Amino acid sequence: DQQVKQNSPSLSVQEGRISILNCDYTNSMFDYFLWYKKYPAEGPTFLISISSIKDKNEDGRFTVFLNKSAKHLSLHIVPSQPGDSAVYFCASHNYGQNFVFGPGTRLSVLP
Amino acid sequence: DGGITQSPKYLFRKEGQNVTLSCEQNLNHDAMYWYRQDPGQGLRLIYYSQIVNDFQKGDIAEGYSVSREKKESFPLTVTSAQKNPTAFYLCASSIPVVPGNTIYFGEGSWLTVV
Numbered sequence: 001d002q003q004v005k006q007n008s009p010s011l012s013v014q015e016g017r018i019s020i021l022n023c024d025y026t027n028s029m030f031d032y033f034l035w036y037k038k039y040p041a042e043g044p045t046f047l048i049s050i051s052s053i054k055d056k057n058e059d060g061r062f063t064v065f066l067n068k069s070a071k072h073l074s075l076h077i078v079p080s081q082p083g084d085s086a087v088y089f090c091a092s093h094n095y096g097q098n099f100v101f102g103p104g105t106r107l108s109v110l111p
Numbered sequence: 112d113g114g115i116t117q118s119p120k121y122l123f124r125k126e127g128q129n130v131t132l133s134c135e136q137n138l139n140h141d142a143m144y145w146y147r148q149d150p151g152q153g154l155r156l157i158y159y160s161q162i163v164n165d166f167q168k169g170d171i172a173e174g175y176s177v178s179r180e181k182k183e184s185f186p187l188t189v190t191s192a193q194k195n196p197t198a199f200y201l202c203a204s205s206i207p208v209v210p211g212n213t214i215y216f217g218e219g220s221w222l223t224v225v
Contacts, residue, residue, distance in 0.1 A: 043216030103153035
């Protein structure tokens, strides 16, 4: 039973355009959400996070939006750059529980 | 500089052999984790430890064993009982899981059965 879902296995975007990666979750107890970026044969690196008390968090080109009623979050990358090509994992947890990761979305930014 | 060190980066194992993957962290984190990633798949939790001398099974613990004798170290042994061990293994750590915490990952270890 997947608690964190990323329904798009892959996404292709032109350089300079917006990339939107989506994530859905089923556990209403989750109170913190994170996005990680992973290059092949490397460990994931933390990108941006958001608490359940907020609906938006921005860091440079990266913005995460949270819609609690829909149990949905999204990561926006503007403008997209070729170096953004990677696998993006959505993750979540609630107090005292382990981190739960989605299956990932492979983003390809085309020059 | 602080971080998580996994070794070796690449490891080949013959069928029937046990192998141990090393994970060391100098972030002073209490919690440590082992994940497995198969090609095109997400991250699956093998074992985790919230404190020294204590560890818990994750979603796919069968065929694996761990120890947590020191705060800095969390080695993973892939035993011969693991039927499909070829994968990319990731060690991670965090401070205790409370809202606002982040989990940090090592660079990963590739294990191939030959």
